[in-house]
Amino acid sequence: MTRARIKKPKTTTRPAAGSDLWDLRLYVAGLTPKSVAAFDNLKRMCKEYLKGKYRIEVIDLLLHPQLAKGDQILAIPTLVRKLPKPIKMVIGDLSDTERVLVAFDLRQRTAPTVHSELTPRVSRK
Amino acid sequence: MPSAVKSRKLARTTRTLAGTDKQLRKCPTGITGLDQITQGGLPWGRPALICGGAGCGKTLMAVEFIVRGATQFDEPGVFISFEETSEELARNVRSLGFDLDDLIRNKKLAMDFICVERGEVEETGEYDLEGLFVRLNYAIDSVKAKRIVLDTIESLFSGLSNTAILRAELRRLFRWLKEKGVTAVITGEKGDGSLTRQGIEEYVSDCVIMLDHRVHDQLSTRRLRVVKYRGSTHGTNEYPFIIDDQGISVLPVTSVGLDHPASTNRISSGIERLDTMLGGKGFFRGSSILVTGTAGSGKTSLAASFAHATCQSGGKCLYFGFVESPAQFIRNMRSIGLDMEPAIRKGLLLFHASRPTLYGLETHLTVMHRQIEQFKPSVVILDPVTNMVNAGLAEDVRSMLMRLMDHLKGKQITTFLTSLTQSGESFEQTEAMISSLIDTWLLVRDIELGGERNRCLYILKSRGMAHSNQIREFVLSRHGIELLNVYLGPAGVLTGSARLTQEAREQAEKSAGKQGVQRRRVEAEATGKALDAQIAALQAQAVAQALAVEQLRTEEQARQVQELADRSAMGRSRSADIAIVAPSSPVITKPLKGGHQ
Incomplete structure (x- = not known):
């Protein structure tokens, strides 16, 4: 497809202090427009809110179908936040940045580091 | 297995019914009775829906379809569960004699548990279910599956909120399964007024089987009905079925035919x-x-x-x-x-x-x-x-x-x-x-x-x-x-002691009668004998009488002869000139005949 680049970028890693690191995985299945959009949106968001403390792993299920089982992937694209705990999942092309931020508990607090307490789930909608 | 025969038979029936319809290929389920009702099994390479209320045996039927396929028909299968983990499922069906672990080890079965929990997932923007497709594809390819079960795919609706996307994706999924050439069984929970909660019967339209578990008078009965089967005739009745240690048995028993043979043995x-x-x-x-x-x-x-x-x-x-x-x-x-x-x-x-x-x-x-x-x-x-x-x-x-x-x-x-x-x-x-x-x-x-x-x-x-x-x-x-x-006689029908009594009484009566006859005969005989004796006595008397009469006559003659002799003696003594002749006596008179005259 168009930009073959993003197929396997073990991307933009800044090995920052262990516990503060945001470990994100983006599951895609081939270079579909939705997947490309999701990756673009994710990168933009990370740059803005998680500068220097994130790592994005893009997994193409067409190449590694066996990996879908582990994170219970159904929808494509799916973004999984492995770290910090708890694990969070966001599906879709991430075009609604606001909702992604809320889901990742980034909206209420300006500082991106906070996650220590087990925050009650933010109501969707 | 008679299913092959059945399906051929079915094909013939179908042709005669639909005229031009080619033989619809069937995928035998191996479930006792079901293949008879569906005349060969589920439509081959197409999805079929098994729906019904909670606890009616949908999952079990699906499992049996896969297990029988793997063990009896050499068709490996994939079981995708949305509700139970593979371990739970394997444990549950072990009581029916299905060893899923063994099948997995022998590459006859692939299982995948797809967990859908709404709480964990946030939706932002457009997505599709390619991930599900990837997983299904992976599982199918890993065992070269010919059969697949999705149990219960409607769980997706509880996990994902965008039903528009979901419906479109399900449509695509079933099409994809058809293209893939696997026979799919999709289970669905019964909804209000519809066969399934989310109406997926709209997409799975080739074959719909409904299971039912009814309680009447505190007694439960499981029933199965083929609601529809596109391109094939099928039994339309509700058929009872049971689940026991050998899995599911459906009973296609009807009383339509009256053509059983009649033996003279x-x-x-x-x-x-x-x-x-x-x-x-x-x-x-x-x-x-x-x-x-x-x-x-x-x-x-x-x-x-x-x-x-x-x-x-x-x-x-x-x-x-x-x-x-x-x-x-x-x-x-x-x-x-x-x-x-x-x-x-x-x-x-x-x-x-x-x-x-x-x-x-x-x-x-x-x-x-x-x-x-x-x-x-x-x-x-x-x-x-x-x-x-x-x-x-x-x-x-x-x-x-x-x-x-x-x-x-x-x-x-x-x-x-x-x-x-x-x-x-x-x-x-x-x-x-x-x-x-x-x-x-x-x-x-x-x-x-x-x-x-x-x-x-x-x-x-x-x-x-x-x-x-x-x-x-x-x-x-x-x-x-x-x-x-039984005793049948003038006294009516008698049984038991009454019969015995009656029989005894009759016996007695009979013997009494017999004795009477004998007695009378003896009496009569006796009378006869008495009469005979009397007759003999009288005859003897008569003889005696006759003898007596003869005696008298002889005496009389003797007396006359004597008298004559006496008279002639007297005449001689008086010197009479005429001789007195004695009256006739054959013995004595003869020589005196002339003299007497």
């Missing part, structure tokens, strides 16, 4: 005189026999006697008892000289005891069918069918028995039913209203007379044979069952 009833009453040879093989009677009239004894005779002649008998336990039955029958135990040991007699209320009628029927299939008896006894009424409505009982009897007749198995008549009911009416289905109907009844009850038996009807119309007294003794003639 006879089998003994086990009672010699009953056989005599039945044209001398007993029942027809494959016929249905009903014994009705009031409580304690000896129905079970008749049944046992028949069973005993069947086993003794080497036949196999399956005895369904609904009131007695096997031990009780054996003990009781021993009291009338029937030892059932050797037959049981030899495997000729199988006694299956169950309470009628144990499960619903249809389940009873299914269980009986299974037993019959396994045991292959030549005689089936149900004792008593009336208790079945406890397990369902009389109408249902009738329909069930009718189907059972049809099935048995088709297999040339002789059916022996007993039915209890309540006191006060007409004797010629059966509670289960099955009399019209019966070929030979024996009626056992008590006759109360002279302070005692006695059993009587007669044949109410017996199709196709000349049979006795006589009432027989039916006696249970330690030597078995005996039929005796």
Whole structure:
């Protein structure tokens, strides 16, 4: 497809202090427009809110179908936040940045580091 | 497996029905009975929907489809579960003898648990279910699966909120499965007013099977119905099915056909005189026999006697008892000289005891069918069918028995039913209203007379044979069952002691009469003899009289001669000139004849 680049970028890693690191995985299945959009949106968001403390792993299920089982992937694209705990999942092309931020508990607090307490789930909608 | 034959048969049917329709390829499920109803199995390479309420056996049917496919038809399968983890599922179906782990090890089965929990997922923007496709594809390819189960795919609706996307993706999924050429089974929970909650029957439109678990009068019955089957004829009725340690069994029993063969072979009833009453040879093989009677009239004894005779002649008998336990039955029958135990040991007699209320009628029927299939008896006894009424409505009982009897007749198995008549009911009416289905109907009844009850038996009807119309007294003794003639005479029909008394009285009367005749004969003879004696005496008297008369005459002559002699002496002495002649005497007068004149 168009930009073959993003197929396997073990991307933009800044090995920052262990516990503060945001470990994100983006599951895609081939270079579909939705997947490309999701990756673009994710990168933009990370740059803005998680500068220097994130790592994005893009997994193409067409190449590694066996990996879908582990994170219970159904929808494509799916973004999984492995770290910090708890694990969070966001599906879709991430075009609604606001909702992604809320889901990742980034909206209420300006500082991106906070996650220590087990925050009650933010109501969707 | 007859399924191949079936599907060919089906294909023929389909052609004749649809005219141009080509043979629809079927994928046999291996589930007993289901392949018969669907005439070969599920549509090959297409998705089929199994829907029904909670706990009706959807998952189990799906599992059996996969397991049978892998084990019997060499078609590996994939089981995608949305509700249970693979471990849970494997544990659950182990009780049915399905070893999923073993199949997985042998690359016959791939399982995947797809967990959908709404709480964990946030949705932002456009997405599709390519991840699901990838997983299915991966699982299918890993075992080269020909079959797949999605149990229950509607769970997706609870996990994902964008139903528009979901529906579009499901449509795509089923199309994709078709292209992939796998036969898919999709399960779905029954919804309000629709077959499934989310209406996925719209997408899976080739074959829809509905399962149902109904409770009537506190008794549950599982039923199955093929709601639709595109491009194929199928049985449209509701068929009962059971789940037991061998999985699912569906019973495609209908009473549409009346084309069972009729045998002219006879089998003994086990009672010699009953056989005599039945044209001398007993029942027809494959016929249905009903014994009705009031409580304690000896129905079970008749049944046992028949069973005993069947086993003794080497036949196999399956005895369904609904009131007695096997031990009780054996003990009781021993009291009338029937030892059932050797037959049981030899495997000729199988006694299956169950309470009628144990499960619903249809389940009873299914269980009986299974037993019959396994045991292959030549005689089936149900004792008593009336208790079945406890397990369902009389109408249902009738329909069930009718189907059972049809099935048995088709297999040339002789059916022996007993039915209890309540006191006060007409004797010629059966509670289960099955009399019209019966070929030979024996009626056992008590006759109360002279302070005692006695059993009587007669044949109410017996199709196709000349049979006795006589009432027989039916006696249970330690030597078995005996039929005796009842007393028929001027005093009416008498049984038991009354019969014995009457017979004794008649005997007495008869002998009294005999003696009277003899006495009279002796008397007459005596009189005759007396008369003879009298006659002899009189004759002797007459002879004596005649002798006496002769004597007198002789004396007279002698006297006359004397007188003459005296007179002539006197004349001589007087010197008379004329000689006096004595009166005629043949002896004396002759020489004196001239002188006397």
